Amino acid sequence: MNTLNRHHTPALALVVALVLAGCASGVKLDETPPVETRTPGAGSGAGAAGSGTSQSGVAAVDLTGKTDASAVGKIVYFDFDSFVVKDEYRGIVEGHAKMLAANRSKRVVIEGHADERGGREYNLALGQKRAEAVGRSLALLGVQDSQLESVSYGEERPAVTGSDEAAWAKNRRAELRDR
Amino acid sequence: MNSSQNLRPVLPLRRRSLIAWPLAAVASPALAQFRVEISGVGATQLPIAALKFRDEEKAPQPVGAIVRADLERSGLFRNVDGAGTVVDETSQPSMPEWRGRNADALVAGSVSRLADGRFDVRYRLWDVVKGADLGGQSYAVPAADLRLAAHRIADAVYERLTGEKGVFSTRIAYVTKGGGRHTLWVTDADGEGGQSALVSPEPIISPAWSPDGRELAYVSFEKRKAVVYVQDVGSGKRRTIADFRGSNSAPAWSPDGSQMALTLSREGGSQLYLMSRDGSNVRRFTQSGAIDTEATWSPDGKHIYFVSDRGGGPQIYRQAVSGGGAERITFGGSYNISPAVSPDGRLLAYISRDGGAFRLQVVELAGGTPRTLGNTADDESPSFAPNSRLIIYATRDGGRDVLMTTTADGRIKARLVATQADVREPVWGPFGR
Numbered sequence: 001m002n003t004l005n006r007h008h009t010p011a012l013a014l015v016v017a018l019v020l021a022g023c024a025s026g027v028k029l030d031e032t033p034p035v036e037t038r039t040p041g042a043g044s045g046a047g048a049a050g051s052g053t054s055q056s057g058v059a060a061v062d063l064t065g066k067t068d069a070s071a072v073g074k075i076v077y078f079d080f081d082s083f084v085v086k087d088e089y090r091g092i093v094e095g096h097a098k099m100l101a102a103n104r105s106k107r108v109v110i111e112g113h114a115d116e117r118g119g120r121e122y123n124l125a126l127g128q129k130r131a132e133a134v135g136r137s138l139a140l141l142g143v144q145d146s147q148l149e150s151v152s153y154g155e156e157r158p159a160v161t162g163s164d165e166a167a168w169a170k171n172r173r174a175e176l177r178d179r
Numbered sequence: 180m181n182s183s184q185n186l187r188p189v190l191p192l193r194r195r196s197l198i199a200w201p202l203a204a205v206a207s208p209a210l211a212q213f214r215v216e217i218s219g220v221g222a223t224q225l226p227i228a229a230l231k232f233r234d235e236e237k238a239p240q241p242v243g244a245i246v247r248a249d250l251e252r253s254g255l256f257r258n259v260d261g262a263g264t265v266v267d268e269t270s271q272p273s274m275p276e277w278r279g280r281n282a283d284a285l286v287a288g289s290v291s292r293l294a295d296g297r298f299d300v301r302y303r304l305w306d307v308v309k310g311a312d313l314g315g316q317s318y319a320v321p322a323a324d325l326r327l328a329a330h331r332i333a334d335a336v337y338e339r340l341t342g343e344k345g346v347f348s349t350r351i352a353y354v355t356k357g358g359g360r361h362t363l364w365v366t367d368a369d370g371e372g373g374q375s376a377l378v379s380p381e382p383i384i385s386p387a388w389s390p391d392g393r394e395l396a397y398v399s400f401e402k403r404k405a406v407v408y409v410q411d412v413g414s415g416k417r418r419t420i421a422d423f424r425g426s427n428s429a430p431a432w433s434p435d436g437s438q439m440a441l442t443l444s445r446e447g448g449s450q451l452y453l454m455s456r457d458g459s460n461v462r463r464f465t466q467s468g469a470i471d472t473e474a475t476w477s478p479d480g481k482h483i484y485f486v487s488d489r490g491g492g493p494q495i496y497r498q499a500v501s502g503g504g505a506e507r508i509t510f511g512g513s514y515n516i517s518p519a520v521s522p523d524g525r526l527l528a529y530i531s532r533d534g535g536a537f538r539l540q541v542v543e544l545a546g547g548t549p550r551t552l553g554n555t556a557d558d559e560s561p562s563f564a565p566n567s568r569l570i571i572y573a574t575r576d577g578g579r580d581v582l583m584t585t586t587a588d589g590r591i592k593a594r595l596v597a598t599q600a601d602v603r604e605p606v607w608g609p610f611g612r
Contacts, residue, residue: 056374124405
């Protein structure tokens, strides 16, 4: 494709050059450059600087105006590589269960989190497992499934920054938030 | 096309080009987001004089410099200084003179502004050893595609001289975190020309290019939970592809672009599901009481590789799309995640925990011993270039979060040093754009 033949008849290549547009269609060097035959801007490349349709344009979506102020919910912490809701958090779980049983229209979201070690997607699944463990504890106390949603932030939203066991222990958690 | 040139002859390397090339730093043009640093030894570097293109200084992008940097960054070429020479694609350069400068190949060209505001970029390549004109091309492009034209020229030169397809004109996507915002970026494969595709106050993970390179699927937490979106890169138009109860994550396009595999927790636990590209026809793919996630398709579309902790710790498994049981692929170590299959189907790259370190490994799928490719300890998210020759991944190096590329044999590495504090989740786009 990238070879150049000085004695090649230009007819076919010129037709190709006239039909194709933009960078994808590099034309052979000895052919007439297809200057007058293009319609600049036709089709409109988003974000393109200069005239003509760009193949490099990327349109940006900006969500930063849509901030969602987040109050810290009740927190259940987990041991390393563990998904067991420890006895010391029975109060939190029972308190939520009572509140949800008293008001069946109330809903709670449980956000699971992992520490930073390991892969992001696997950690998302670990956080999900922690959230679901808390959800099961609530269900055992009579909370209806429709009042709960277990989700995960994985390692993406650490409560504490730092790369030591103290920070990791604070980040292996599930937060209960009212909806 | 001349039939004898269909064979894509590789230029004979002269003896001096076999000398090992130690470390080098390639300066990037202004406005660079990354500075590319190369380490490793290219045993057979071809000396090429990649000259400044005539009038490139009158265009918004230094076309010749981009071509030169691309070729050098591949590790397969060593630049020969052409200072003081004036050559363009119409010249008939003196081959003895360039042989005297120890160049085996010469590439030169020009940039001129067209009446409609676009630029005509032309180049020609010479085999200096044989004294042969290897041809050239012309690209008429808008200013926004000048970098693309330069990368296409580098691809053409690379393919002509090495016999392999170049990936300089492909794109990469990655995510940065800083200043309270998460940004999904799309850049050229050299890390330059960055444009943001999504800016969000909430995390963004797991970007995945559609096979045609027009769309990015990703996980965004903007609804305070993991939801999978697909965004048209050129227009910014987005659609929600998976927003089920629980978490929705790890999107993976089938090679033909018609299907997507992803991880859903809508039935409890994290399990793999398949769906059509528009989000319809959702069906469960794995049935385990364990975590199943990080699906990736084999290039023939017949298998899905994924991570599961059904055997205890996370390991990589393979399961036929048509059904049947899962076959365990990784056995060394207690923690192997983030599988990536090379587009030629030969290699599996993944991250393996080794004590407290997480390291990029590669293994031949036909069988072989896994090799650790780097000496860094926080490797993440490997992704193959479409020519299967290079892998991009995130890691920490020198106390900073960086993106690295390595050849699949681990010999040549390039560090793309971000100016931002935190860069992650790189993914290499397909050929074409």
